[in-house]
Amino acid sequence: MISSQATTVKGPGSGKKLLSGARKIATSFAVILTTLLGLLVITFVIGRLVPADPVIAAIGDQADQVTYDRVYKEMGLDRPLYVQFGHYLADVVRLDFGQSHITKNTVSSDLARVFPATIELATLATLIGAGFGVPLGVISAVRKGTWVDHLGRVVGLLGYSTPIFWLGTIVILIFYAKFGLIPGGGRIDIYNEGLVEGPTGSLLLDSILAGEWEVFFSALHHVIAPALILGYAAMAYLSRMSRSFMLEQLRQEYILTARAKGLGQRAVVWRHAFRNIRVQLLTVVALAYCGLLDGTVLIETVFAWPGLGQYLTSALFFADMNAVLGSVLLIGMISIAINLLSDIVYRFIDPRTR
């Protein structure tokens, strides 16, 4: 009877929940698709407005008019803009991003090659940034006003205000040119080129999987400096945010209560205050990671790091619109995926969002 009652009561409620869940998923998908479409439209239009001529970029300035006209048609530029966009969109739906006019490869294969390099760098930088930044922020908040706090703030401020391009150049000048402690650029020593072509595209992981330790150490040696510089910038941001979140929590009455109960500093900070800033921290770490994925262009240029930033920059300079659109779309999709992932993780660590 109880069971039957429960069933009758639960039935409509469960249906509503399902409906609401389906509606949420549908809304999420609609938002994602609209975002990606908007991203494509804007990039496509801007790409057509930039003054660089993609035909000349492909065939050179000296080509005669017959060649120019032929390539113009080959690139589909003789069709109206909306038709070009329509064709492009139809290809994208089939996951065909077209061919790069610069590399002559498909954009998909180019992205599969350059993106792991950026992920490798950005992931390491985020780990370094979060590994240092969060503890530094927490220490600063707990010891507010002491020399540790001041030092943390100075370090953070320097990280905020120092241009990454400049810092990279100085690091190369001192640690490469002067002391020879780090390599001058690239992902790997040229003598190890081509020894590992693994499944993930990350030289660190692939070399471990292949048991090529010389390649692994070469790759590690190359990634340290750019990852530390990017990580420093991320650390500056994350330490300031962590400090601010912690200060807010430490002012709360429950902290006072916890202390009044006689809990030790460790328990107050970690079990009570820190637990409550995890959701906020997750958001800022995810944002920092997204920022690093598409913001490594300067460091990639300084360290000749063949990643997405460098690929996109080259494509922009030479009006290689398929490559530009493919890269922008990928960055957009990854940003959305990271945000979705952080949303899902919220639900696990914050019961209020369930």
Next chain:
Amino acid sequence: MLRRHFLSLASAVAIMTSLPFAAIAATPKDQLVIATNMSSMRGLDPHELNQLEAAEVVANLYERLIVLPADKINEPQPGLAESWTISDDGKTFTFKIRSGVTFHSGNALTAKDVEWSLRRLVKLGLAPSTDLRQWGFSADNVDSLIRATDEQTLVVETPEVWNADLILLSLASFSTSVLDSAFLADKAKDGDMGREFLQTADAGSGPYSLRTWRANETLIAEAYADYWQGAPAMRRVILRHMPESSAQRLQIEAGDMDVATRLSSTDLSALETGGKVDIQKTPGFGFYYVALNQKDEILSNPKVREAFRYLIDYDGLSKTVMKYYGTQQQSIIPAGLPGAITDNPYTLDIDKAKQLLTEAGYPDGFSKVYFATPVTPEYEVAQTLQANAAKAGIKLDLQGGDHIGKFRERAFEIFSARSGERLPDPHSVLASYATNANNADEAKLTGLLAWRSAWDVPKEIQDMVLAAAHETDKAKRADLYTQINKAYLASSPALVTSFQRTDAKAVRKEVKGYTGHSTWLTRWDTVTKGE
């Protein structure tokens, strides 16, 4: 605890960064490492590309009928063609193809491969096909004009009589590289004659074969063990994409690179005084020029054009920004070629420019929009011109950016850039600067700088250019070019030339035999390394 956690993390990273990695002080003795900027490399099909860095790669992956040694740039030497004869009427060239040459696939190279390759170049009709098309070859006639009569004999007939050197020099261009036709037979897609495949692969017989190419990253070429002249000393040649001049400089100083190819004037100057590298300045067959649109009433006045000649600080630029990028050359035939004049009659003279402007009816000057490419050294040259023009009363609104499209469409007032031809003969430069068969907009002779400037080149100059190209007598031809050069300078041309381009490279002193080539055919198989 927090501090302990933080300090232990810091220590871990500190230890990681100070691992005893072996810093490599020099490249291996059997490998050549070149720092370059690959941004403009567009595939590796020799019949499609038209770009310096890619041409150097193709020069080593493939071979051609004729070879032009770097120190005898306009003296054709046997390459894949062991010898050749020219018919009395000057129209039929018969080449004896070298036997014992094999492609990287192992296939033997025959006259049939040469025939297929030259026909392919013409039929594809892409930018470098001008090397043959300019002599009258077309998709319609090439099958009958270029033919292999047997395995070792190739006959090339020209539709008209041209100076034989023009044909032979053209057959030394990277664009006439010989491809492995049998190997490519099953690589063709939709009748593209292997075009898609060759963007990222090679089908040549040169001293190196392509092992890896990752665009804008790395190119690795391996020595071809069965090369007919013997395997090269450098086992591998590695090109690394390094767009930053300062990065190239640091790496060549540290010995991580053997050659650096795209360096700024400042870095070249620093390297030159450092003593570890030699700076090579390879003359190119092109000029730094200022184009004055002749559709503009003011700029079409010969005295105004002449005035611009006096607004360029030739001496000042020679000592500064142009130190490594160019040599003064105000006439139209590049130094080192027949008919070249080394006199440079113009100097910076603001008063003279003002006087000419007054005579032209513009004593108070005028204002014009000036497009210039925002790259070194073109932009610095443009800025000095702008400053000097202002002193003479001409207000130039200097606009950087990619304006080449507007130049091609004649939609500009003043434009400046740098040109580069590959044929080591006065004709290649003159054809562009001093011929314009039809000055009408609809003619769209966009390949010619004279047409782009809307300059109706004086007929006598155009006639002399054509006559010289057809002239078979060497002495008469040289004389004609001297006359053309003088007439061109006297005509106050719409294309104001100031410096002949040079391409500067830094080469480590221990590297021998790497010699910059004026027609982009720098060889790697001549390279050795000393102590």
